[in-house]
């Protein structure tokens with residue numbers, strides 16, 4: 001498997017960790033127990049700065065290069081690129097909602113629950129679709145030449161949590177991750 005595909009696969013496992021933490025935090029908050037607002041915001045911040053601005057743009061380059069090579073499965077490439085756009089919007093909306101609720105805004109807990117559960121479910125479905133259907137196909141059709149083109153076009157974007165840790169910006173998240181290890 002090409003190292004970029006391996007990197008994306010590793011990102012997915014990290015994203016699953018982030019989604020697990022978010023789920024646990026949402027459960028606690030909705031059950032009326034104490035939950036960590038700073039952590040929730042940092043989780044969303046990570047989704048915005050890495051998943052939406054680094055990981056997804058790289059996948060978009062790969063899907064675009066692979067698109068003419070995969071026949072009818074071009075539809076899958078298009079669908080995943082569209083989902084990246086939609087997920088990016090959902091991240092922003094959900095983050096705004098969390099901030100609104102903590103600032104005593106008008107949003108109800110029920111509304112937040114629907115939005116949060118949907119956000120997490122769609123993220124997980126998207127990861128599963130890429131892992132199960134897209135990546136095995138990409139691994140088959142992309143040659144070294146294609147990967148060279150992809151690398152030339154790919155954005156250079158470090159992961160601020162799992163690659164180049166920014167321990168100030170993601171302080172709370174690092175505390176949780178080190179406790180869970």
Ligand SMILES: [Fe+2]
Nearest residue numbers: 012055059130
């Ligand atoms: Fe992905």
